[in-house]
Amino acid sequence: MAEDRKEPPFDGGSQPVPHQKDPVPGPGRSAAQVITLIVSVLIVAALAVYIFAR
Template sequence: MAEDRKEPPFDGGSQPVPHQKEPVPGPGRSAAQWITILLCVVVIAAILVYIFGR
């Protein structure tokens, strides 16, 4: 059964891997990151007001 398959000849050594560019995040992802940072800052500020406002 293995004889039925044809495989390319082995050249030896490692084969080159084609280079792929990393995807650049779009503006939607950037906006989501800023909203998350802003939400974290607001939560931390609320905690500090609660602690020191007593």
């Protein structure tokens, strides 16, 4: 049954893997990080004002 399948011969050892370049984040990701940072700072500032205004 196993002889019915056609498989490439095994050469032994590891097979070479083609190299792929690492993805470089574009300007869109950087802008999203800046917006998230600004929103976080505004939330912390609003909480501080709420706590100290009581």
